[in-house]
Structures are given as structure tokens and as C-alpha cells.
Amino acid sequence: MDLAELFQLFDSTMRNATPLLLACLAGLFSERAGIFDIGLEGKMLAAAFASAGVAAWAAAPYVADPFPGQISGLGLGWTAAWLGVMAGIAASMAMALLHGFASITLRGNQLISGVAINFLAAGVTVLVGEALFSMGGQTPQLTGGARFIGLTLPLADTIGAIPVIGPFYRDVLSGQVILVYIALLMVPLTAWILFSTRFGLRLRAVGENPGAVDTAGISVTRQRYAAVLICGVLCGLAGAYLSMGTSAAGFVKDMTAGRGFIALAALIFAKWKPYPALWACLLFGLLEAIGSKYQNVDVGAFVIPVQFMQALPYILTVVILAGFIGKATPPKAGGQPYVKER
């Protein structure tokens, strides 16, 4: 394997890790506040659909008298993509509010609510997609201003001439879509919010001992809703990236393909901490990249089948969730609705 091949692998690692990282940080906010969220998957899926759908519509040219099946849109340029992102965030936040209402206000079971959200998203996206676009639940292929394209970072070619580090900058760091950079920036931002602000202190406290927060005269309910909504925003970004920032360039039925659950596994692996979450997601991203790059690995005696290679991230998920990797202590009040008592 030469350096170029390695950097190619890293490049796809970055792209694979982005939706995982956004979803993982989303889960981090929610679970640190004591609300377990297995509905990351559903929120991402809803966001992927809403952003692809809205972006496609916004970018389509205006037609005064469309024939059946033709879309008459707004004819926007690059703003179409951002309108799509907004729509994705809105859809994801709506789902998050639903989860919050069920688990905070109604004190329901958080796992069941999460499962319900996953099913709801899987069904609703296809139903609405078929009704709007009549393409078997898909959205139209995104082109032009409706999708994100890679950004070339400054001096990519100049720095690229430096051996080793240069090509890494040019081929891996540079050339990604903007959502990748947003995801990376979210890591220090999350750490800062969590550990340096009043909001973060209260958020962490509410996930550990809501009674302490309540007796300190702060509303547990409000704090938890805030966390759940932030979770919605980040899942929205993750979904938008999937349908608008990858080569898929459009929404396909069930396109999240379990990424919400892998993000959860990464969250546990990272012990609910922001920087470890970054490394965990990169690891999963790398495994996914290996799986799609090396389809049939010939190890001499036999050939490792492609299916095994592609199953790698899922196998790691099972291993992590089975608790083989260290002891992960979740936030103490996680999963429990807060009921005021003496």
C-alpha cells in the first residue's frame, strides 16, 4: 500500500465518520441530560429525507404549468442546499420534541419512545416521498445548488508539495464538504459547552442527579428539553449530510442503514465524552472505508469474503455493546423519568 492509497482510505474515513460523529454528539447531549435516545437513527432518516426533498424542490426551476410528475420549484442556486439543511434540522427537531414529550412530560419509557420514532421515520419518509415525488419513496437526484460539493482549503496545492504532510492536507483534510468541517468543529464546541458553561454544568447534573438540580431551584424539565432539542439539531445536520453531502446526492429509502445505532455504540465506547467520541467515530469510519475498498481480501490460504469486510463496523458495534471494551458508566439518572419526591 502506498501513501496515496492510504490517504484515499483516510479520505473516505472522514466522509464515513461525519454523520456518525454528528449523531454521536447528538446522543451525547441527550444522554448526558439523562434521556436515552435510540431514536438517533429515525431522526437522521427524517432529516435526510426532509433536506433532500426541500433542496430538490428549492433548486428545481419554476414551471408555470407543470405536467404530471414534474416539479415546479423555486429555482434557487446554492441557497437551496442551505434551505435543505434547515428543513432537515426542523424535521429532526420535531421528532426530538416528540421523544421529549413522551419521555419528559409524560414520563414514558425512553427506549420504547425511541423505537417508535425509528419506525415512524422509516414509514413516514417513504410515504411522503412517494406522495410528493412518485419515485418509489426516493427524492429526485440532487444536482447543482441543491447539493454540497467539496471545498478546497486555502493553499492546498502549495502545501501539497510538502512530503507526507502535504498530501494529507491536500487529499484528506481539503476537499470535503462544509458539513464535515462543521462536524469536526462541533467536537471542541461540545466539550466547551459541557465543561465550561453554566448550561453544561446543569445539563450534566440533570443526567446524574436531577434531585440535586431540582432542590437547587432549577427546572429539570426545561433543562432536559433543551438537551433533547440540541440532539435534534445535530441529528438534523447528520441527516442532511447523508442525503446532500455524499455521493448518494438524494434520499433513498432507509439510507441511514443503522448509522444511528453505530453512533450509539461509539458514544458508549467514548464513555459519553466529546473527544473520545471523535476517535470512536473515526475508527468506525475507517472500518467502513476498509470494508468498501478491499472487497475480497486474499490472505493466501483463503479469501475473506466481501460480506465480512462490509460487516466490520457492525461487528465492532456488537463487541462494544457487549461490554468487551472497558467498563462504561452511563449517566446515573439516564433512562429514568424524574419524579419529584421528598
Next chain:
Amino acid sequence: MTVVEDNLKGRPEAAPDATAIELTGISKSFGPVQANKDISMKVQRGTIHGIVGENGAGKSTLMSILYGFYKADKGEIRIGGTPTQINNSDDAIRAGIGMVHQHFMLVQPFTVLENVVLGAEDGAMLKPSLAKARTLLTELAREYELEVDPDAVVGDLAVGFQQRVEILKALYRKADILILDEPTGVLTPAEADHLFRILEGLKREGKTIILITHKLREIMAITDTVSVMRQGEMTATVKTADTSPTELAELMVGRKVLLRIEKSPPNIGETLMEIRGLRVRDPDGVERLKGIDLDLKAGEILGVAGVAGNGQSALLEVLGGITAASGGTVTMNGRALDLSAQADAGERRDHGIAHVPEDRHRLGLIMPYSAWENACFGYHDRAEYSSPKGFLRRTFMRDDAREKIEKYDVRPANCDLKASNFSGGNQQKIVIAREIESNPDILLIGQPTRGVDIGAIEFIHNQIVALRDKGKAVLLVSVELEEILALSDRIVVMFDGAISGERLPQDTDENELGLLMAGIDPKEGPQ
């Protein structure tokens, strides 16, 4: 004035009115239970005011109303002379009230500083708040002997230090009135002494302290005035200097008419159970039993008296196989019982020990299950209830339950009702029927008549006596002194995890037992 001084003394000078808190006509009901009945109380500024009473007397409810956890149905709260609405903890904090809860309200993985600052931050950024808290904590530590490492993680601290963090939290919020709910329950004697020095210091600074406890010695040692609560009512408020532990014990327990129990003289047989040096340590590391020696003989009812929380529950639970012992032995008919964590209640039942637990909702019944299921739980794997292949003999179980219901006069006589649909007394009858009908050699029974109406009390008492007349042994734990006196053939009193005295019922009275319950042996003089 510096920031620190501002925090310490910043509250505007008190109104000339010397009353810190005045409660008038406070009432609070939970469903049919009236937890507080028309309570009025005045607490003078700069004093330590004790509130004593048995479990369930309504002390905690009253304080929860004051701290905004519950809203009173009726009544008025005046703080420093001003009528004050307290709807939540925030209102209470604003009114200058701080509370140290019995179960600490601390975030375990946070540092001391973070815990103190939580909810009382100065701005959106943590850093300035933490820096300010650090300075203030140093000041408070010097002034009140409240030393604690501000950077220590609370979960790593001993309980005594965690309690200091709770007090610091209240002081950081400029509390003038400090409520402490059973503060010494988890403390060692040395830690408790230190706490009292801290409270004296706070009093000197003009703070008002309300101390909720059921330990009479603490009341005598540190309070200026004391209020006694019984069954939701405030029965007396006296100056501590003008009263005595004997009088307080009387006021706490109340002087009700003794229930008459028809009881023949006991026919005491051989020793069934020998307890030697029994010790129990709870998960917090506090020693609940400190070396108990006790013999239980066939044909006797051995009463264990004591104010709740002095080790009686630990004794019942360790004998009943619910918790493990940390030392000592228990032999039954010459065979040693397994006191390790591996043993369970089923193993005790196989030895012929039946257990009616103190808390029937937590340990005695499964509330959403039907009466017929509850009437055989714990014995359901025995041959009469289930086939060798593991299927339940449901028809037999229901017939059996119907029989028990009839014999023990459970009302309504319907074995298909859920346990939660019966009244407290009838729930208790289901538990007692199950345990007594298993024909044990030893019956452990805790608070047999707690929350039970008068008619059922008599019935339950007669069942206990009938079992003893059959030559069985009964270990009776109760906080009701009358019950102990009326039922027991022999009485031991527990105080602070040890036995503080043994008496025969005919040779003693409530006053003497009350003193023993407070850890004072009248025959030896005060300790």
C-alpha cells in the same frame, strides 16, 4: 465590602421581629392520609429548634412544605414576619431557607466546587463562578470549621464531608434558616460531634437552625427549643432546658389506652435460635448492628423495642436472609445459618423461619399481583403449589388463598383482587396469613400493625399469641411501645445498633423503656 463579605453578611439587617419562621394552621393530606393536621409553630431567630417524632409523625412532610416540595392544603407561612408563598425550592432559597436533605442532593461525579455552584452560578460562564466560590468556601471553612477540599470529587468523600458540602451549598446561597433532616443518621459519633460544633458556630452568627431527629439525646444536647410531633399533629413545644428525655419520649409515643390482649402465661421451651456477636454494615459503610447477642426460645414472644433506625430493621433483615452479616453467628437447632450474601430468604424459609417484613409494600407483597398469588409467594415452588415439572397448581393456589382469606378475615373476601386494592390492614393480613400458615418454627415480624386499623390490630395480635401458644418463637420488632408491652414475654431495647437493656414486661413501664430507647439506662444513671 468585598464579594466574600457581601455573601456572608449581605442579607439586609433583620426586621426587629425576632421570629424567623412562623407557621399557622398548616394542613396537608395525601389521599385519605392526613400527614399534617393544623400545625402552628414559631421558631425564634438565632436559635436551634428541634423537631422530634416517630417515623410517619409528619416531620418530613412539614419541612418539605417549608422547602417548597409540597404545597400545604391550608395554612400560612411567615418568614421573618412577612407572609411568604413557597411554591418551589427556588422560592425557599430566595426566602433564605437552606435544607440539608437526609439523602444528600449532590452530584457524585462533580467536584465540591461544582456542586456548590450548581444553580447559583453568576453568569453563563463557569470560570468566574467557580473562582468566587473557591474564595468564599475558604472563608466559610475558616469561620465554621467546614473544611473540605474544593477540588475533591464528591463521590470520593466520606459521608461526613458530603454533609459539609450540603451545608456549604446552603450558606453559599445566603441561607439564614437551615433545616437539617436526620443529619446524624449516617454519621459516626465523632462526625456528629463535629456537626454540632458547626451548628453552634452558625447559631452564634445569628443563623436559625431547625433540626429534625428522633434521637432524644441530640435534642437535649444542642437545641434551645423542641417541638414534638405525633400522628401529624404538633403535640407540644417546650424549652429544652425545661424538659427531660423521659417527658419527650412520653410526648412522642403518646399515652393511649393499652390494648387488652388475652394472653395466658408463656410456656417457654428450649432455645431455638442463638445469635452471637451479630454485626451488619450497610453499603455506606455505617455499622447498623454492633454485635448483638440474643437467644430466642420456643413458646415466647421476644419484643424488640427502640426508636426507628437503631438497628431493629437491620436485625430483621439479616435474620430474614435479605441482607448479609459482616460478622457473628446465628445457630438454629444447632445448625449455623448462612449469613453471607449468597443466602436468601428462601433458604431461611427452608430452615423454618418466616418473615413478615416491616415494609410490606417493598418486601411483603407485589402490589399489582392478585391476592391469591401474593398469598403463596415465597412458597410457590413448594410441592403443594407447583408440579415437579414447574407448572403452578393454580386451582389449588386459589382454593388455598380463599381458605386463608376466610380464616384471617381479609376484606373484601375476593382472592382475584390486586394486592393494591386492599386496605393496609387487609394487605397485612394477607402477608401474615401466608407466613403463619407456612407453619414456621420462628416468626420474624416487623411493625405488625403499622398503618393497620384498630379492629385488625386486635386480630393480628391474637394470631401472634396463638402461634406462640403452639410452642413457636416470635421475634417482634415494633416502634409502638404499647404493642411491645402488651404482646411480649420478654423485651430487649435497641439503641444505636446494640442492645441497651433487657426487661420483663411486668417489671417495667413505658417511661423506663423510653429512657432505654434514648440510650440511657435508668439503673446505671445517664451515660
